[in-house]
Amino acid sequence: MTSILIGLIVLGLKGLAWWLTGSIALYSDALESIVNVVTAIGALIAVRLAQRPADATLPYGYHKAEYFSAVLVGVMIIVAAILILREAFFGFLAPELPDAPVQGLAVSGIATVINLVWAAVLIREGRKARSPAISADGKHLMTDVVSTGGVLVGLVLVFATGIAQLDAVLAALVALNILWSGWGVIRDSVGGLMDVAVPPETQRTIREVISANADGALEAHDIRTRQAGKMTFIDFHLVVPGTMTVEVAHAICDGIEAKLREAVEDVQINIHVEPEDKAKHAGIVVL
Template sequence: MSERTLAIATASLVIGIAVLGLKFFAWSITGSIALYSDALESIVNVVTAIAALVAVRLAQRPADASLPYGYHKAEYFSAVLVGVMIIVAAILILREAYFGFMSPELPQAPIEGLAVSFAATVINVGWAQYLRRYGHRVRSPALVADAKHLMTDVVSTIGVIFGLVLVYATGIAALDSALAALVALNILWSGWGVIRDSVGGLMDVAVPPDTQKTIRDVISQSADGAIEAHDIRTRQAGKLTFIDFHLVVPGAMTVDHAHTICDAIEAKLRDAVKDVQITIHVEPENKAKHAGIVVV
């Protein structure tokens, strides 16, 4: 799976470069500021793909003495970088839109330019959908962030295409710059969303509520012989889920018996939650808080 993930990240870079070439060609034959803004966003796609490729390679490195919990959070740093680059692209586009408002000109070669732009969009739609599904399946923040930005690019390009049809139909050159400004605002919103989601991962955000419920149910149903479990904590780091909690057992229970219970819980949790790291702290019954999970 790791080799396939790396291959997909590499393919994303190749596709990003190809789409970038198409969009700059569309801009070069039309002179449209809106298409230029769309091409600028594709530069961010290429940077995003490079960041994702580096992050995926780094995240696959095994844990070592300096990073005993592994390199999985590298993908979150990549996603934050993507968000920042998206915002930079939006600022560049707003700059071009301003100059366009100052000196409006009608784009040239409308049919050819729109056809090339549409072809680039079709490629992005297909790849973004595949990337999103695969990224969620392997829980790769870098690939998911890449897919989100590609879909933002798709929405922007579709808006630009329809808008340019309106520009050609009405002959109002200033609409070209207005379209570029709208693209920039859409990109800004996308960049903020990517940064917000990635910062959550860097801050050790807990797993979703439905996963938390699954974890609690598994502990309750597989800890036969224990008394309760409390102080359950979870966090997400890339594709890995970390779970730690305290397990209260009878004071007279042997270490070997307590260890067997822990093994049973860990086995069930690994079946229920993918890519999980589990830490269980065993405590005697006088440490019970009567506020955690009662073993059933």
């Protein structure tokens, strides 16, 4: 809810800056803020949906809902960029110098400071919670801050030189920057939807934990991981001596799972126990 409130405040300020100046560049900045509000609403819905517990319909949980929200963010960013490019094109054909430079720049500057602070908060909290939706929202806001900063510097040049076409050129540059941001958000989200593996450093931690806590087993192979929102899924085959009882093998699995839960947050683990004749002698982890 805070993101939506801040988005509405920033949208109002940027809309006021555009109304005061008539600048196409500031219009593009205000249009991007509309995207910010829409995506903040999408992120709120996705985060709440992702927190729902697994059920019979979705036995692995609702964690991937956040990736759909992040894809929506990327699509909205691209749509905004296309609209901005359209305005920039017509503005370049019929250029006009913006009005009220000092007031417009001041109002836009205040909006940018608010966005900067909130973007930093969202990025930090998104990483802490391992939330793709919150992280995408924060990264998009930070892109907005950078593009607005460029617009403000550029508008100073417009007013100083009197070259009205620069206003349209600035808007086009903002649009290109937004397009790049949108592509990055969609690329990262599609990776999550495709069951991308956890980062290499996390994979190393998982291997080390299994190796150090599987006393009595012979080998672990076919270790696979995937990320779905903040949840990490781990599954592998654990080879044990053929004479080992089910009770002892189960105890080894419990020990490994307990240590993995200490090392990796929000994790679901599936271990398939096999007899020694199933050993591959080339597994990822040999104990």
